[in-house]
Amino acid sequence: MAIAASEFIDQLGKLLGDTEVLSEAEDLIPYSFDGTAALKQKPWCVVFPRSTDEVAACVQLAAKHQVSIVTRGSGTGLSGGSVPLTGSMVLCLVKLDRIIEVDAENLTLRAQCGVITKEIDDAAAKHGLFYPPDPGSMKISTIGGNVAENSGGLRGLKYGVTRDYVMGMTVVLPSGEVVWLGNKCVKDVAGYSLKDLFVGSEGTLGIITEVLLKLLPRPMARRTMLAMYDTMEEAAETVSAIIAAKIIPCTLEFLDQMTLKCVEDYSKIGLPTDVAALLLMETDGHPAAVEDEANRMLDIAKKHGAREVKMAKDDAEGARLAAARRNAFSALARMKPTTILEDVTVPRSELVKMVRFIRETAEKHKLLIGTFGHMGDGNLHPTFLTNEKDTEEMHRVEIALGEIVDKTLELGGTVTGEHGVGLAKKAFLRQQFGEGSYQLLRTIKFALDPQKLLNPGKIFD
């Protein structure tokens, strides 16, 4: 960057108004991290544009002066995606927070990127519609962040992930040019599916300022139940058996004993803490189908060793259980000062092996690992409970982490199912991709962003 900080900040102030540009230490320190452990770096400045045009103007100014840009939603990312680099401008998009349209005829919703995920579903619900992706962070994550990370949620098994709901978007390119990609059509094969290029691009290819989302009719009924197990393997076997029985429940979430204890300690809703594993299962849809599926799932769980299966008595109780599960990750932080969360995902048939391997790895390296995750998706979150100040233990964590990654790849899995590569998984990407596909990633990035202005150093160097 060739321009002096004060000069650049002055010019930003002229574009957005002085109150929308932050540059004091007390303002910047709170933007030096996201939800990822042990990553911290102060930006140069933080700006709050309020429209696509303002975003484009900021990008043009930054491009002119070669200032790198880190896009940020609510900063709940778990791979360090919105952790800034020194000398970068944080483009914080939380003030682009308008829902523009709910189209009940075409079942679509159009919103600015800073709208909170839960508000999208609330707005859909007012029309009897449904926006299924529900990441644990949905009360605060932004839809732009969800699209940029291709976030999953608790309902992924039946309803898929964010990508499955993105029909179109407005993107500001690294040059500052604005493009619209996609439309309201159910079918569309005109040209490459460019919108898909930006889903999961982690702020490295363009800035998504508006999204057009697909909605579904809201399911008429749902049943939630809890199955309790003495071993983690039995829980994993139940999941495989349910899927083999051709049932696709919306939710099959897993929590181990350590996670259960922490979640119960916080939410106090009467979760059992003396079991090795718990499955939170939910089916939704037509009332008759829901009833039938719920009963069959209950039978399968019992057959596979569930000590007890409890049905939620009503929707409110079901919602409370799901809400408690959403707190799992943060609740684990009750145990130790540092919480390092993994995101390994394997084909569902390999779940039992993976779960067992994680447990053995924890024992071998004498580490505390709490595991929970979206078992129906084969997506596990083994979480190391440690202390970043204890260098000796952190060393063991690193070794264990490497072993878990190796095993995941050996089982045909991926190092990240939903949190993205960012900074946290960068080191493992080449190993997973292999040389050819890794180079393809770089080719795409540098074709779109030759000046390397957008989120440099994320995904790869």
Place this chain on the structure above:
Amino acid sequence: MAANKNMLLKKLDYSILQQCMHCGMCLPTCPTYMETKRERNSPRGRISLMRAIADDEMELSASFADEMYYCLGCLACVTACPAGVDYVELFESARADAESSEVQGHGMRDFWRWLTLEVLFMRPRLLRSLGMVLRWYQQMGLEHMVRKLKLTMILPKKLRDLEPQTPQMARSFSNELIDEIESPTGSKKYRVALLTGCVQDLVFSNINRDTVDVLLANGCEVVTPSVQYCCGSLHGHNGAPHLARELARRQLDMFDVGSLDAIITNAGGCGSHLKHYGHLLQDDAVYAGRAAQWDAKVKDIHEWLVEIGFRKPTSGCGTVSATYHESCHLCHGQKITSQPRSILSSIPGLKVTELPESNWCCGSAGIYNITQPEQSAKLLKRKVEHIDSTSAETVVTSNPGCHMQLVNGLLSKPESSCHKVSQPVTLLAEAYRNEVSSPL
């Protein structure tokens, strides 16, 4: 330079600072963050600034001190935080450091702090005398006259803006309404003490009377010393921990804790502080043990009534419909949420409608409405709109600060169907009284 080794933030057990894993789950519950959408105005942003100071990455600046006073101390973040971050400890330490480093300058601010924290709220008799003067001034119609003649123009701007919010002093203070010992007419099942509070005593002594009546009706003998000290919450929250400790010791000296089944508080803000004397005095060789015993006996009135299985009234309370606003320090500080609602729903004929965002701060927040009038007014407006949406005729709360704030809020919306502010104990006491006058 302000970075002295004695700062509480530096001496704090570091794991308290590390406990925040910056997940952001607290953000949507923080009124200041939701207003500005800026991280420094959020719980995790504030904690990151505190940590930066502890880590010597940043000096304690005036801007940091301002931030700590922009925080409402409403503790909504504590309820929301799954990781169990002890925000109370962090926030009180940060404010104390802000004060001891004197970054906010001197002048009028110092004078008002000295007058309130070190003089008035340390000396209960003096505070009451001031209350008496104010009462006389209000009763003689002088207040009305001064306002009419615009004599308030001689006050500095800030005070002038606040003057209309001066609370109406009660006709009698608690000691004029409550005997030092009152016994139930029927069998005596418990012996409890009542803490009359400071503002509560001067402005809402009738609520203290109602509290005693409700306790008597439930078999409690009530001990109410006529002169009581401030609980020290004002000092604890405003960066004066040494004074908070001194007041806690005086409070402990006032009671023979062993002879009591419970120590009752009816002000959410005081209760939240009163339950933590053990922690406050943990390093005090003489008082630590008694303080821990004290903590176990302090009960919020609603908590106590539900615990002892209070008698359900058989008459109504004269109020038809109500909605309940939760005091932050009752619901977030003490986690008491269902009990006041149980009391309200026990009253025959009273229709209770849930208030949207019932646990969102009303902007009173101790002396926040004085120190941060703008943000306070925004919160009050939001609150009053929600109250109005319930169509209830009365809004019920359980903290003197909230009570006064809501009274002022409703004045600004005369077209609303809600005209009255009351408290659960008052409605319950009213219902009990109606049993006698018109037995079913």
